[in-house]
Every structure is written in structure tokens, then in C-alpha cells.
Amino acid sequence: MRGFLLLLVALLAQPVAAQDSLPPAPYAYKQLDDPAKEKSAQDLMMTLRCLTCQSQSIADSDAAMAGDMRHQVRSRIEAGEDPEAIRSWLIERYGDWVSYQPQVTAMTWPLFAAPVILLLFAAFIVRKRFGRAKPTGEKS
Amino acid sequence: MNRWPRLPIPSPSEAARPWHEARPIMKHWAIWLPLAVFGVLFALFATGLIAPGDRTIVSQMIGKPLPAFDLPQAVPDRPAVTRANFTDGKPKLLNVFASWCVPCVAEAPYLQQLADVGVEINGVAIRDRGPDVQAFLARNGNPYARIGSDDVSKIQFDLGSSGVPETFVIDGKGMITYQHIGDIRAEHVPVILEKLKEAQ
Numbered sequence: 001m002r003g004f005l006l007l008l009v010a011l012l013a014q015p016v017a018a019q020d021s022l023p024p025a026p027y028a029y030k031q032l033d034d035p036a037k038e039k040s041a042q043d044l045m046m047t048l049r050c051l052t053c054q055s056q057s058i059a060d061s062d063a064a065m066a067g068d069m070r071h072q073v074r075s076r077i078e079a080g081e082d083p084e085a086i087r088s089w090l091i092e093r094y095g096d097w098v099s100y101q102p103q104v105t106a107m108t109w110p111l112f113a114a115p116v117i118l119l120l121f122a123a124f125i126v127r128k129r130f131g132r133a134k135p136t137g138e139k140s
Numbered sequence: 141m142n143r144w145p146r147l148p149i150p151s152p153s154e155a156a157r158p159w160h161e162a163r164p165i166m167k168h169w170a171i172w173l174p175l176a177v178f179g180v181l182f183a184l185f186a187t188g189l190i191a192p193g194d195r196t197i198v199s200q201m202i203g204k205p206l207p208a209f210d211l212p213q214a215v216p217d218r219p220a221v222t223r224a225n226f227t228d229g230k231p232k233l234l235n236v237f238a239s240w241c242v243p244c245v246a247e248a249p250y251l252q253q254l255a256d257v258g259v260e261i262n263g264v265a266i267r268d269r270g271p272d273v274q275a276f277l278a279r280n281g282n283p284y285a286r287i288g289s290d291d292v293s294k295i296q297f298d299l300g301s302s303g304v305p306e307t308f309v310i311d312g313k314g315m316i317t318y319q320h321i322g323d324i325r326a327e328h329v330p331v332i333l334e335k336l337k338e339a340q
Binding site: 020021022025051052054064065068069071072090091092093094095097 | 195197198199200201238240266267268269272291292293294296297298299300302303
């Protein structure tokens with residue numbers, strides 16, 4: 001009986017603990033009917049950053065605001081908008097920060113150039129070493 | 141059959157030499173390299189720990205026109221808000237709030253102070269119900285000229301706002317000129333009045 005009462009209290013307490021009393025936006029947790037559209041919405045949502053839980057994508061976050069962002073993404077894709085247009089719409093408002101997909105800009109190009117430079121450097125070192133090992137190998 | 145590339149195994153004569161002569165590329169100074177890398181990483185992590193980066197998200201919409209919106213009325217005794225309400229030549233405040241938001245309670249008296257000196261404040265209640273908003277206003281005062289209701293936070297995405305409360309200064313032509321993130325406290329009231337004057 002006591003356990004049941006505790007359970008009842010816990011169930012009653014749930015809506016009080018919630019941040020707001022409104023149900024989530026229509027498309028916050030509901031998938032689009034068209035699987036192809038849902039797929040492109042999902043792909044986009046995985047690469048958009050949640051504004052509340054700043055290390056999660058909006059696809060992963062349960063924050064109310066992430067739900068509202070998912071609703072925006074899904075209803076815009078349902079309306080036929082291009083995913084990259086939705087991304088630029090958000091970047092225009094929140095900066096590059098909101099997107100997990102890095103763009104090549106004057107500030108970020110070293111990130112893209114560094115691996116290429118390191119690979120070339122590695123190739124150079126490997127060539128030098130193997131080139132040196134060869135004469136010893138031929139001798140034996 | 142030597143199909144695999146040979147690893148550079150040192151020849152007996154090479155192995156007999158001291159290590160620092162065996163690999164001419166490995167100079168004396170190079171032994172300090174790992175320590176230097178450690179030092180750089182240590183400094184990097186230490187600064188990150190001592191002074192963590194600022195996590196507030198500043199709107200990129202400042203200096204840009206307020207996007208079009210048309211929100212329904214939130215409470216019976218205040219009219220609804222649309223973009224047209226911000227283009228009559230008088231600078232105004234656009235305040236996003238919610239009855240479920242605790243800092244909004246804290247900023248209510250300072251919004252009232254601003255309203256008392258003649259500032260027109262248009263509010264938008266985010267993800268809220270009419271009766272809840274009414275109860276909130278009855279308890280904390282009602283400084284708003286108009287209140288719109290937004291159930292899906294759309295106005296926040298329009299404004300580049302990432303939470304409640306936030307307050308925007310809109311000049312008389314519908315341009316966003318200033319964003320205040322978080323609750324307005326006593327020290328922010330003169331700043332906002334100054335920004336309203338600048339927007340004139």
C-alpha cells in the first residue's frame with residue numbers, strides 16, 4: 001500500500017518537474033511519413049547542435065528547444081525545403097557554431113590542409129628511410 | 141623471395157655507433173621535443189580549466205531586420221504581437237519569457253521599472269498556456285503592452301535566441317539593435333535605456 005502511494009506520488013510529481021506543461025511540438029518526436037524525407041531530416045538533425053545541451057545534436061537531445069528545432073527541420077523538409085537551406089537558415093541566426101558540419105573558410109582551412117601536409121611529410125620520411133635501407137638489402 | 145618492403149634494420153656497423161650518431165636526423169635538441177609537446181598541451185588544458193570558454197550564444201541577427209512573424213494572443217487583456225507592431229517609429233523591447241521560467245520571475249520588477257518610465261515592452265510567451273501566463277502576470281506584475289503566444293519556439297529561431305528570458309531592442313523601423321541574454325537585473329536597466337535611446 002505504501003509502495004503504491006509512493007508510486008502514485010511519483011507519477012503525480014512528473015508533470016510538475018517538467019520544464020513546461022505543453023506537449024512537445026508535433027514533429028519533435030514524430031517521424032515524417034515519407035521514409036526518404038525522414039532520412040534526409042534525420043541526416044540533417046544529426047549535424048545540428050542543440051542550443052540547450054551544447055554538446056549534443058538535436059537528434060540526440062531531449063531538451064524542449066531541441067524538440068522545437070526538430071519540428072522546424074521536419075516541417076520544412078516536409079514542405080520541400082532543401083536540407084542545406086535549413087542549415088544556412090540556422091547558421092544565419094546562430095553562427096557556424098550551430099552546425100556540426102565544418103565549412104572551409106579563411107579561418108578553418110588549416111584544419112583541412114593539416115592532414116594533407118602530414119601525409120606528404122610522412123611519405124617523404126618513409127621514402128627517405130626505405131631509400132636508405134635499399135643498399136643494405138642489396139648487399140646481403 | 142623478398143616480397144615485403146624491408147624495415148630499416150640497422151647494419152652491424154650502424155648499430156655499433158652511439159645512438160645519437162646512428163640517426164643523423166635525431167639531433168641532441170630533439171630529445172626535448174616530447175617535453176615541449178607536453179608543455180604546450182599542459183598549458184592548453186590548464187587555460188581551458190582555469191578560464192572555460194563563454195557558452196552564451198550571441199544572436200547573429202543584431203543589425204538585421206526583425207523577421208516577419210504573427211503570433212496569437214496569449215491572454216485576453218493584451219493584444220497579439222506581429223512584426224508590424226515594431227515599425228511605427230518608436231523603439232521598443234521584445235521580451236521572450238515563460239511562466240515556467242524562474243529567471244523570468246526575477247526580471248519582472250525590472251521590466252516593470254522600464255515600463256514605468258515609458259518603455260513599450262512586447263512580450264512573447266514561449267511554450268506556455270494562457271491560464272499559466274495569466275497566473276504568472278497576476279503574481280509578478282504585467283509590464284507588457286502586447287503578449288503573443290508561441291508554442292513551438294519559432295520566434296526564438298527567428299531572433300537567434302537560445303533560451304528564456306531574452307530581451308531585444310528593436311528600433312522604430314523594425315531593425316534588431318541589441319540583445320540582452322538572461323534576466324534583466326538592476327544594473328542592466330540603464331544599459332537597456334541607453335540602447336533604446338541609441339535606437340532612436
